[in-house]
Amino acid sequence: MVDARREDPVIEMERQILSALCRAEHGEPLRRLARESLRLYRWREPVHEAIFEVLMALPAASPEIIREQLPTRITRRGFPDVPWEQLFQCPAIPMSEAEELVRQLLQSQSSR
Numbered sequence: 540m541v542d543a544r545r546e547d548p549v550i551e552m553e554r555q556i557l558s559a560l561c562r563a564e565h566g567e568p569l570r571r572l573a574r575e576s577l578r579l580y581r582w583r584e585p586v587h588e589a590i591f592e593v594l595m596a597l598p599a600a601s602p603e604i605i606r607e608q609l610p611t612r613i614t615r616r617g618f619p620d621v622p623w624e625q626l627f628q629c630p631a632i633p634m635s636e637a638e639e640l641v642r643q644l645l646q647s648q649s650s651r
Contacts, residue, residue, distance in 0.1 A: 549647045553587045556640045558629035560594045561609065563602045565634045570599060576641045581648055589616045590626070602627065 559565070560573055574595055582588035593612045597605065606627060613621050632640075 550584050552640050552644055557590050558626045559637050561605050561626040569637055586618050586621055
């Protein structure tokens, strides 16, 4: 989300998985994977952590509901100027790629 850090591949992976969650790709299986695997993950980008927490707090929702509620909830968490629309513009990814992104994020954390 922060352009200066966009070069960091881990931050880009974070953005991709959040994008898939925002667009409700793969529905509950992806939400469950993210909730179980990334609940203790230390996000490199603070706004990504806030977005993840907001998404996990929402009941299983459609992309429309997420798009409607995300800006307000992120603003309440102290991030009023997040370009959240970008999360809905990324290309879709297959579930296997989402699983690989989660695995790589967890691996990146253990190598820090």
